[in-house]
Amino acid sequence: MTVIGQAGLGAWGKNLARNFDELADLAWLCDADESRRREFAARYSNAQVTGDFEELLADRSVEAVVIATPVPTHYELAKLALEAGKHVFVEKPPAMRAAEMEELCDLAEQRDLVLMPGHLLLYHPAVNMLKSLVEEGELGDVLCVYSNRQNLGRIRTDENALWSLGVHDLSVILYLLDEEPSEAWAHGNSFLTPGVEDVVFCYLRFPSGKIAHMHLSWLDPHKMRKITVVGKEKMVVFDDMELERKITVYEKAPWEPAENYGEWTTRTGDIYSPKIPTDEPLRLEVKHFLELVRNGPGEHREAIDGLRVVGALERLTESLATHSRTGA
Numbered sequence: 001m002t003v004i005g006q007a008g009l010g011a012w013g014k015n016l017a018r019n020f021d022e023l024a025d026l027a028w029l030c031d032a033d034e035s036r037r038r039e040f041a042a043r044y045s046n047a048q049v050t051g052d053f054e055e056l057l058a059d060r061s062v063e064a065v066v067i068a069t070p071v072p073t074h075y076e077l078a079k080l081a082l083e084a085g086k087h088v089f090v091e092k093p094p095a096m097r098a099a100e101m102e103e104l105c106d107l108a109e110q111r112d113l114v115l116m117p118g119h120l121l122l123y124h125p126a127v128n129m130l131k132s133l134v135e136e137g138e139l140g141d142v143l144c145v146y147s148n149r150q151n152l153g154r155i156r157t158d159e160n161a162l163w164s165l166g167v168h169d170l171s172v173i174l175y176l177l178d179e180e181p182s183e184a185w186a187h188g189n190s191f192l193t194p195g196v197e198d199v200v201f202c203y204l205r206f207p208s209g210k211i212a213h214m215h216l217s218w219l220d221p222h223k224m225r226k227i228t229v230v231g232k233e234k235m236v237v238f239d240d241m242e243l244e245r246k247i248t249v250y251e252k253a254p255w256e257p258a259e260n261y262g263e264w265t266t267r268t269g270d271i272y273s274p275k276i277p278t279d280e281p282l283r284l285e286v287k288h289f290l291e292l293v294r295n296g297p298g299e300h301r302e303a304i305d306g307l308r309v310v311g312a313l314e315r316l317t318e319s320l321a322t323h324s325r326t327g328a
């Protein structure tokens with residue numbers, strides 16, 4: 001079994017620890033907070049527990065490191081782990097700047113190590129279904145994609161809606177369209193905490209002409225976790241709030257009848273929901289990482305996806321800095 005050391009035992013880290021404990025040998029647990037260390041030492045009595053990340057790295061039997069600490073620490077910790085010759089799973093986003101992420105990708109490539117960002121939604125069976133619908137041409141040419149990630153709360157004071165909520169949608173949009181945006185715009189407002197945007201609207205344009213939009217907010221009456229893909233032949237919605245009908249395909253499209261050339265009308269047909277497996281995305285994500293560790297990083301696709309996301313995030317952050325306002 002792959003020997004794992006995990007840093008970061010907070011709200012999300014506990015879910016990762018549960019999965020790595022079940023699927024691998026979770027040998028080390030590390031957290032800066034003593035009470036967290038005590039809590040986890042009681043729960044995982046076979047693991048060694050430390051507050052010093054370097055102590056975990058010094059154990060030569062540790063093959064892979066899991067990083068679930070706050071975002072500003074990811075780059076430093078991932079770099080130390082790669083330099084120590086460990087495969088790395090690092091929560092999203094692995095770095096705050098594209099130059100830092102490039103450095104991590106180069107390190108992983110030079111040392112033939114796995115560098116996998118925690119883009120959870122890419123392991124969601126419904127997103128896999130979206131990807132095959134796009135790739136197999138079922139939707140016709142994709143025209144636009146938009147996402148809604150809104151709710152009332154949880155109100156953050158340390159991270160804006162783009163960084164807190166947007167990374168998930170950005171990873172899916174870039175995965176589906178498989179292109180780097182040529183334009184990236186973000187507008188938003190810090191209504192509650194100065195400098196922390198609660199509501200952010202992002203717009204991306206791609207070299208192929210496709211466009212994408214993200215509405216990210218924790219000041220909203222709707223709890224929405226939705227991605228809509230509009231194709232020229234069909235349209236599809238992934239709604240993660242639905243228990244059973246996660247994916248709905250709409251046979252709706254623009255239509256240009258031959259007899260009225262130049263005049264557009266619309267066509268509506270069936271609306272259906274294909275069955276989606278109910279596997280836990282986090283478990284699938286952890287399994288994928290362990291397979292990469294066993295079989296090698298291949299073309300480093302996961303690290304390259306991560307670089308693309310950090311690059312787009314950086315550009316959106318720069319745009320937001322010039323278009324953001326404080327107060328109502």
Ligand SMILES: NC(=O)c1ccc[n+]([C@@H]2O[C@H](COP(=O)([O-])OP(=O)(O)OC[C@H]3O[C@@H](n4cnc5c(N)ncnc54)[C@H](O)[C@@H]3O)[C@@H](O)[C@H]2O)c1
Pocket residue numbers: 007008009010011012013030031032033036053068069070071073091092093118119120
């Ligand atoms: N994939 C997802 O769906 C998802 C969901 C939630 C959070 N996350 C990500 O998980 C990460 C952690 O989020 P969280 O909500 O668990 O945060 P958290 O604040 O609850 O936990 C972070 C933990 O890291 C510890 N820590 C901080 N610096 C450290 C260091 N240098 N060394 C060791 N431990 C350190 C803290 O003491 C804390 O226990 C973030 O990157 C977040 O973006 C991902």
